[in-house]
Amino acid sequence: MDIEALSNKNRRAIFERLRSGLKRTDEITGSETPVPPGPPAHPNPEPDGDLFPYFREAAIRIGGNVVQLEGWKKIPLHVAGILREKCEPMKVALGADETIRSLPWKEAGIEVCDDLEIESGQAGVSRGICAVAETGSVVFFSGIENPTRITFLVKYHFVVLSPDEIVPYLEDVWSILRRRFGNGRWPRAVNFVNGPSATADVEAILTVGAHGPCYFEVLFADRAN
Amino acid sequence: MPMSPRDFDSRAADAMADEQLQANLKKLMILLKALHRQGTGSVTNFDELRQCASAVKKHTIENLDYYLEQFESRVIEKGGKVHYAQTCEDLNVIVIEICKRRGVKTIVKGKSMVSEETGLNKALEAAAIEVTETDMGEYIVQIAHERPSHLVGPAIHKNRKEIADLFLKHHDLGPRSLKEIPEIVAEGRRVLREKFLRADAGITGANVLIAETGGVVLVTNEGNADLCSTIPKMHIVVAGIEKLVPGLEDAGAVLRVLARSLTGRAMSCYTSFLTGPREGPQYCGPEELHVVLLDNHRTEIIGSEFRDILRCIRCSSCMNHCPVFGQTGGHAYGSVYSGPMGSVLTPIMEGIENAADLPDACSSDGRCAEVCPMMIPLPDLLRRLRGKERELGISKRYMRWGISAYMTLARFPRLYRTITDAGAGALSVLGHVNKSIPYCRGRTFFSLFARQRRRSKGAGHGYRSLKQ
Structure with missing residues (x-):
């Protein structure tokens, strides 16, 4: 089956109908490039000053957990405490991110594994790019450092951020990514995560732990410590 | 049941007789309306x-x-x-x-x-x-x-x-x-x-x-x-x-x-x-x-008077607030898209003659347009589709006759009021006799409005004084 030929034929017909429906005389070129409506309005009330309480409130409202630790080195002990409390295996999946890998996991009694070795019921730790105060989201991007598999396959997901990595609005995330990757060279996936995975498909009752993590915790800690 | 947007009426009747569906649907609609209020009110x-x-x-x-x-x-x-x-x-x-x-x-x-x-x-x-x-x-x-x-x-x-x-x-x-x-x-x-x-x-x-x-x-x-x-x-x-x-x-x-x-x-x-x-x-x-x-x-929709429906983002708000959908659920529509947005899209996609019941499944209460996050004028689009049905002569006979009778009667206001007054009175009596008939106050909107106006005139305020 030559689907390329079929698709090309369809493409011509679709564009022809579109242009006649839009009453175009010719294709849009150069100076006629359409200008989208201005930047979208932000939701009110707008966060001002310290963004942490805004983010914390939004994230907790959607079933996430927000924890402040004194420094990154305290992270493994904290994760170990939660896993012990939940009676889960003392094992976490990590990406290649050195800042996370180099934390004292062994000393906390936690075995470290690769994202390709994730078993059901296991925990994972990732490094987020930023958190968004407006929505309570934590943002990740794909790559070998923080593989997307961890975000969706583990049962307990811990995400590490510095307190200065909270931005007020969705638009600020695009600015960070544009600065980091330049226009056009984007990571394959940018994931916004808001709390643990959930479904209301059985009798319209919200149940946590559908396909993604059942537990989602954002750890804010100062990198210097 | 084969999938077809025809026979909305009989499927809607089946849905309303299905007690489990009614109970579950009611629960879902209450939840989704509450979530909508919470989200838009935040x-x-x-x-x-x-x-x-x-x-x-x-x-x-x-x-x-x-x-x-x-x-x-x-x-x-x-x-x-x-x-x-x-x-x-x-x-x-x-x-x-x-x-x-x-x-x-x-x-x-x-x-x-x-x-x-x-x-x-x-x-x-x-x-x-x-x-x-x-x-x-x-x-x-x-x-x-x-x-x-x-x-x-x-x-x-x-x-x-x-x-x-x-x-x-x-x-x-x-x-x-x-x-x-x-x-x-x-x-x-x-x-x-x-x-x-x-x-x-x-x-x-x-x-x-x-x-x-x-x-x-x-x-x-x-x-x-x-x-x-x-x-x-x-x-x-x-x-x-x-x-x-x-x-x-x-x-x-x-x-x-x-x-x-x-x-x-x-x-x-x-x-x-x-x-x-x-x-x-x-x-x-x-x-x-x-x-x-x-x-x-x-x-084709882009070049037509129904272009607005292409803004739809499938959020389901219109159906969650639709009194018809709230009673029948989605299966009654017999199509992939149901509720108000489905009643607009299905006749266009599958041919108006194959889905003529759907634009009629509307109480014109306008709630769908009020809650639509894309501000799609759904009641207007449904009205246009009903107009098309009438032009093509494919609307149901009782609908055609009913609307023609209404149009004729509406041209003679005095006769219209006499007949509707008599109808309201009759409904009130029937409501007292048979409790399964919804209660009717026995007065039409016209007569209630006129009475209120007379009263407020006497009190020296009301609609007219507000207008002045």
């Missing part, structure tokens, strides 16, 4: 947000040829492929051929209304490709061989006992308890996890397509679409051409009203922006990405 400028979102979609549709070309070239630049389908059959043929070329035997699928529109699952099964729906509700209706009854609660017509029985029959997992909802959900998770890990390809829809980056945005609460697009070696996106927006900021404007209208939250659990297949050393993500864009009458 900000003080929701109207401004929906004006922004609506302006973005309006602008994109007015320049769709430009943005479609931009999207196509960006996807190709990133290493993906774009295919065009004029009809539902074209889309199915293209998807099957893409799968065959890679030797795909098993597919995991995220919720996609476009694939429901084209009957993709049936076509894939006919081509000997196993396809598993992974949205919990969609999976339940798939193994029950039924159709979704609600855009966001596909299995809402079933209770936990029926779902547990279905799982016990379909999953060979030995004796176990499935009495509680978390146990049912955990079993769904366990069974579908295996499917995700073994699937050759993932198929999803798209909530938004971004021209600037060639990006596909997926919004879910379960995380299933994200797994479909992350784990298998190939990802196929099927989407309508109207899903485009110009850039990332514009996608944000749409996302700001989508989750707030549906889940009551600022954002759904997972919102993923995907561009192209995996690159370089990222050992996660598909090796191949295909985007199949569907027309299926959308280009």
Whole structure:
């Protein structure tokens, strides 16, 4: 089956109908490039000053957990405490991110594994790019450092951020990514995560732990410590 | 029941007699309305947000040829492929051929209304490709061989006992308890996890397509679409051409009203922006990405008086607030799209003569337009469709006669009032005699209004004094 030929034929017909429906005389070129409506309005009330309480409130409202630790080195002990409390295996999946890998996991009694070795019921730790105060989201991007598999396959997901990595609005995330990757060279996936995975498909009752993590915790800690 | 938008009346009667459906539907509608109130009330400028979102979609549709070309070239630049389908059959043929070329035997699928529109699952099964729906509700209706009854609660017509029985029959997992909802959900998770890990390809829809980056945005609460697009070696996106927006900021404007209208939250659990297949050393993500864009009458709608409906983002707010849908549920509509937006889209997509009942299934209370985050004038579009039905002479005989009688009577106000007064009086008497008839006060709106005006004149204030 030559689907390329079929698709090309369809493409011509679709564009022809579109242009006649839009009453175009010719294709849009150069100076006629359409200008989208201005930047979208932000939701009110707008966060001002310290963004942490805004983010914390939004994230907790959607079933996430927000924890402040004194420094990154305290992270493994904290994760170990939660896993012990939940009676889960003392094992976490990590990406290649050195800042996370180099934390004292062994000393906390936690075995470290690769994202390709994730078993059901296991925990994972990732490094987020930023958190968004407006929505309570934590943002990740794909790559070998923080593989997307961890975000969706583990049962307990811990995400590490510095307190200065909270931005007020969705638009600020695009600015960070544009600065980091330049226009056009984007990571394959940018994931916004808001709390643990959930479904209301059985009798319209919200149940946590559908396909993604059942537990989602954002750890804010100062990198210097 | 065969799928056809004809015979709305008889299916609606069946739905209203189904006690379980009525109880579950009522529960879902109460929940979804409360979530809508919570979401839209959590900000003080929701109207401004929906004006922004609506302006973005309006602008994109007015320049769709430009943005479609931009999207196509960006996807190709990133290493993906774009295919065009004029009809539902074209889309199915293209998807099957893409799968065959890679030797795909098993597919995991995220919720996609476009694939429901084209009957993709049936076509894939006919081509000997196993396809598993992974949205919990969609999976339940798939193994029950039924159709979704609600855009966001596909299995809402079933209770936990029926779902547990279905799982016990379909999953060979030995004796176990499935009495509680978390146990049912955990079993769904366990069974579908295996499917995700073994699937050759993932198929999803798209909530938004971004021209600037060639990006596909997926919004879910379960995380299933994200797994479909992350784990298998190939990802196929099927989407309508109207899903485009110009850039990332514009996608944000749409996302700001989508989750707030549906889940009551600022954002759904997972919102993923995907561009192209995996690159370089990222050992996660598909090796191949295909985007199949569907027309299926959308280009005709652009040139018609129904263009506004293309702004629809499938949030289900209109149906969740529709008094007709609240009584009948989605199955009665006999079509993929139900509720007010479905009553506009189905007659256009499947021919007005095949779906003439749907635009009539409307109480004209205007609630759908009030809650629509895209400010689509749904009651106006439905009225235009009813006008078309009348022009074509395909509306029901009792509707034609009823409307003609009303038009005649409305030309003679005195006669109109005498007859309606008599009717209201008769209804009041009947209501006293037979308690199953809704109570009527025995006065028409006209007479109540006139009485109130007389009273307020006497008191020296009221409508007239306010006007002055």
